[in-house]
Amino acid sequence: MPPLRFPVYEDLYLLNVYAQSMVDQLNEITSKFSLNQEASTYHQCLIQYVRASVSQEIVEFMAAIEHTDAWLFESQRKVEEKSLRDPDDVYSLVRDREQERLQQGLPPRIRFLDDAQASR
Numbered sequence: 001m002p003p004l005r006f007p008v009y010e011d012l013y014l015l016n017v018y019a020q021s022m023v024d025q026l027n028e029i030t031s032k033f034s035l036n037q038e039a040s041t042y043h044q045c046l047i048q049y050v051r052a053s054v055s056q057e058i059v060e061f062m063a064a065i066e067h068t069d070a071w072l073f074e075s076q077r078k079v080e081e082k083s084l085r086d087p088d089d090v091y092s093l094v095r096d097r098e099q100e101r102l103q104q105g106l107p108p109r110i111r112f113l114d115d116a117q118a119s120r
């Protein structure tokens with residue numbers, strides 16, 4: 001079952017489609033019956049204003065929900081990545097970073113025991 005936010009976006013889409021359809025129909029009626037163009041433009045602006053206002057309210061409301069979801073799924077992603085990672089990979093990453101430091105002419109921050117034994 002899709003999350004509850006999906007029907008909200010579907011409704012928002014339909015609101016915008018139907019509002020545009022109303023504007024298009026109003027244009028068509030105005031041209032067919034030679035109605036007052038200024039009045040027609042005014043009515044189109046009213047329709048678009050209502051559409052934009054409602055869309056803005058919905059988007060602002062949904063932004064908070066999406067922000068919460070992003071935080072939640074980011075946390076879940078980190079947990080999943082941690083469970084998939086080999087805990088010993090950290091040693092390889094540290095050794096690689098120390099090699100980068102040496103290549104940059106920086107002093108090492110860590111001395112590896114196997115390196116110390118090899119130099120004896």
